[in-house]
Amino acid sequence: MSTIIEVNKLRKEFRSYSSRQGLKGAFRDLLNRQSKIVPAVNDVTFSVKQGEMVGYIGENGAGKSTSIKMLTGILTPTSGEILVNGMNPHKEREKFxxxxxxxxxxRSQLWWDIAVQESFRLLKKVYKVSDADYNEHMDHVIKTLDIGPLLDKPVRKLSLGQRMRCELAAALIHNPPLLFLDEPTIGLDVLVKLKIRQFLKEMNEKYKTTILLTTHDLSDIEALCERVVMLDEGKVIYDGALEKLRSHWGDGKQIQFQFSDEVYENELTALTNHLDVSWQKGEKLNVWTAVVSDKEAQMSELIGLVVGAHQIIDLTVAEISTEEVIRKIYEKGEAL
Known part of the structure; x- marks a missing residue:
């Protein structure tokens, strides 16, 4: 299996300027402005093979989008080596x-005021796709993403979910072997997300399309990717199987309690302070989740204490979620 992306000690630095306070400081800045070099991506090394679907994850400011921009040729690296589809992205940009x-x-690659199908035709010309190839490939894409009824509408009249499906179709007009997705499901409802995920799986299976996915929605990663590359402060802190990450960090259970009345964290903490448990406020009213080690005696004692002290409407026990696994890793600062 050939290597599609090869990154070696990739680094991107930006110069950050600071301003002094007051009028006097402003005059001093005119003559001698203070600045420092900030590394956004710091010696990142990884490779991606043909047909892989890789999740590229990290907190805000970890360097994900900067990495993607260098991999796509938008930004020039400060140092390091990049080889994508056998080319240097920023040196062979037009061919790449x-x-x-x-x-x-x-961001949109579709023209705001013209019909979606006209944008598709323009992109077809840009990528020099033949009529036969376009019809054969795009008929399948349009049908699978269910965007046929949207083709004659201007982009500005589409909902966010409709526009994102059209954006995805536009990126695949030339049937590329490599697809970069940077927050492709941001702000979308559950049904649209499911449709996009299913479509990406089909593209990967049918054409062996390699996908590098950057997202804060970890359910996308769980649904699509077996491998993740995790960044923290511009550095790779984990590169490997998602399941390995979960097995190492996912030891324990999440017990969700829905109380009949309002309960405060200090009450729950005082009640269970002798147990290895952490409490998290749920999104719903009067819902708290206890993260506890997977020991039957400790779980039983926790449930007994809470039920004995408060009136419970509902209780569920589940495995540690991927979100909780990632949170633990970032708190510790390393993966394994």
Whole structure:
């Protein structure tokens, strides 16, 4: 299996300027402005093989989007080596962009005031796709993403979910072997997310399309990716199987309690302070989740204490979620 992405000690630095306070400080800044070098991506090394679907994850400011911009040729690295589809992205840009598809969740590649199908035709010309190839490939894409009724509408009249499905179709007009997705499901409802995930799975199975997915929605990662590359402060802190990460950090259970009356964290903490448990406030009213080690005696004691002290409407026990696993890793600062 050939290597599609090869990154070695990739680094991107930005110069950050600071301003002094007051009028006197402003005059001093005119003559001698203070600055410092900030590394956004710090010696990142990884590779991706053909047909892989890799989750590229990290907190805000970890360096994900900066990495993607260098991999797609938008930004020039400060140092390090990049080889994508056998090319240097920023040095062979015109030839390179014909071999990739890119979807940025907060940016559009479709023309705002013209019909979606006209944008598709323009992109078809840009990528020099033949009529036969376009019809054969795009008929399948349009049908699978269910965007046929949207083709004659201007992009500005589409909902966010409709536009994102059209954006994904536009990125695949030339059927690229490599697809970069940066927050492709941001702000979308559950049904649209499911449709996009199913479509990406089909593209991967049918064409062996390699996908690098950046997202804060870890359910996307769980549904699509067997491998994750995790960044923290511009550095790779984990590169490997998602299941291995879960097995190492996912030891324990989440017990969700729904109380009949309002309960405060200090009450729950005082009640269970002798147990190895942490409490998290749920999104719903009067719901708290206890994260506890997977020991039957400790779980039984926890449930007994809480039920004995408060009136419970509902109780559920589940495995540690991927979100909780990631939170634990970032608190510790390392993966394994």
């Amino acid at each position: 962009v014909r071999t990739i598809g890119v979807v940025f969740g907060q």
